[in-house]
Structures are given as structure tokens and as C-alpha cells.
Amino acid sequence: MATRDAGKNWFRQSNTSGESIRALVLLENGILLAELDGGRLLRSSDDGRTWAPGKGWEARDFAVATGRNPGTEHPLACLLSTSDAMLQIEFESRACFGGSTSALELRVRTEGTHLKGSREEYPDPIRVDQRLDRTMGEQLLHKLVDAATRAEHGMRCQSTTEAEVRLTWSCGSGLFKTFQRATLTGSLCSFRWQHDEGATEPYERVDGVFDTAWDVLEQATSPRPDEAPGAHPGATR
Incomplete structure (x- = not known):
């Protein structure tokens, strides 16, 4: 009771x-x-x-x-210390009048990085398929792992937009390669109006991973391929 x-x-x-x-x-x-x-x-x-x-x-x-x-150590920590890291993220939002499903895959190897994914966006969906250097791949990997492992704090938001993030990752290669999975659920919110100026902004992992993955795909389409440091053609809208 x-x-x-x-x-x-x-x-x-x-x-x-x-x-x-x-x-x-x-x-x-x-x-x-x-x-x-x-x-x-x-x-x-x-x-x-x-x-x-x-x-x-x-x-x-x-x-x-x-x-x-x-x-x-945290299960995702191995992604930051292996020569062959793979992280897949499916992120989905559901609201009263519909939703969207997007996906991202980041493969970081010694010889370079492969970033690919898709993001539903009306009226022009985003499609990404880029070859990057390893340094840029490591930077993206650090952002995504940080978003998924950062400590949560603050009040729950009461948004009617539900979110689900599904992660699949592997570290290493060959016979010792194993796949792990995790799912994060919650609501998509903007907390900026919910806390006093100077106070620590609330944080929920499902929001953080969703926003970071969304931004990675968005930024991959922003510069022209020949202007993106370490990038090769492949990002389209």
C-alpha cells in the first residue's frame, strides 16, 4: 500500500x-x-x-x-579503447499525431570511419553515407557514448511525445567480437524552461542520445563533402 x-x-x-x-x-x-x-x-x-x-x-x-x-566499467566503455568499434542507434519518437524512426551506424577502425544512417524529416528525409578519418570517428563516438552514459538528474518531464532509443554495439573483431544491446525509453522534452538560471540543467539519457544522434546526422549534411574535414562524398538530402 x-x-x-x-x-x-x-x-x-x-x-x-x-x-x-x-x-x-x-x-x-x-x-x-x-x-x-x-x-x-x-x-x-x-x-x-x-x-x-x-x-x-x-x-x-x-x-x-x-x-x-x-x-x-560501463558496458559502452570498450568502444573508446578498441581499434574496431561499431555502434548502431535506432531512435524513435511517438506522439499523438504520428512519429518518426531514424537510424545511425558508426564504424570506427584503424584505417578510418564509416558513418551511415537516415533521419525522417518532412519534407526531405536525410540520408548519410560518409567515409571519415579515424580522428573524426573517435570524436563522434565520444559524443554518443557520453550522451548514453552521463548521470541522469532532475525532474521527469511530462511530454506527450514518447521516445525509444535502441543501441547495439560491438568491440573488437574476429572470434572475440561480441554484440551487446540496450534500450532507453522516456519522453522527449526541452528542460530549459524548467530550471532557474544558473542551476544544473536536468538530463535524461534517452533525450541526450536522441538529440546527439539527430545532430550527428544533421551535421553530416551541413557542409559540402569537399569542405568537411576528413570527409568523403556520401551525405545526401
Whole structure:
């Protein structure tokens, strides 16, 4: 049971499959995480009314929030230390009157970088297929990894536009190459009006990755190919 008015009224919460809750953590983005006696991690985005399995890197966020050692470096960290890195991002928005689905793939190797993707944009969708040097590829990779791993903080926004970001990545090549996946969900918001001047701007990873991937594709089409440092033809609108 739970209350929102100091005990005057109570409402029943969703159950947790009969398992007792060992620990609770309220993340700064408003997501409630519950660790069960059996070790499973559940998440709630509606103050505990309903529960679902933890997703993305919430297990790591839970460990950090409870003062535990997360054990290993962030799963995306390998992208910044390998000679062969691949990151795919599908980012989708859904609103009352429709939505859009876009995609980006960044492959950074010793010999250079391949950036390709598409972004739905009315009336002219963006299509990108560029060869870049490794240095520029590493810069783009750092931006995307930073957006996906930065600590979340601030209040949840209440936008009616839902967002989902699906990441697939691999580090290394040959027999030791493995693929990992994660999904981020939330709302697309502009927080600039929600905080006082000088205060730290709220941040949610789904917003950050969505905006960064969007900007990477936008910037790839901005300069002419012969003017883009390290770029070769391939960006079209």
C-alpha cells in the first residue's frame, strides 16, 4: 500500500510476484527501482503502481545509488579503447499525431570511419553515407557514448511525445567480437524552461542520445563533402 497525502488516503500497489523487496532506490529521473530477495531488479515509472524488469543500465545505476561497487566499467566503455568499434542507434519518437524512426551506424577502425544512417524529416528525409578519418570517428563516438552514459538528474518531464532509443554495439573483431544491446525509453522534452538560471540543467539519457544522434546526422549534411574535414562524398538530402 502507498499514500500521497500523509496517510489520509491509501491505494494498492502492484505486486512483485510474491517476492519481498530487499531495497528501494528512487533515481533522479523519477524511476523507482526495487531489488527483490531473489536478486531480480524491477522498475516502476508510476510510483510503484506497476512494475517491469529493469532495463538498460539500471542495474548499474542501482549499484551506484546504494553505494555498492558496480563491479566493472560501463558496458559502452570498450568502444573508446578498441581499434574496431561499431555502434548502431535506432531512435524513435511517438506522439499523438504520428512519429518518426531514424537510424545511425558508426564504424570506427584503424584505417578510418564509416558513418551511415537516415533521419525522417518532412519534407526531405536525410540520408548519410560518409567515409571519415579515424580522428573524426573517435570524436563522434565520444559524443554518443557520453550522451548514453552521463548521470541522469532532475525532474521527469511530462511530454506527450514518447521516445525509444535502441543501441547495439560491438568491440573488437574476429572470434572475440561480441554484440551487446540496450534500450532507453522516456519522453522527449526541452528542460530549459524548467530550471532557474544558473542551476544544473536536468538530463535524461534517452533525450541526450536522441538529440546527439539527430545532430550527428544533421551535421553530416551541413557542409559540402569537399569542405568537411576528413570527409568523403556520401551525405545526401
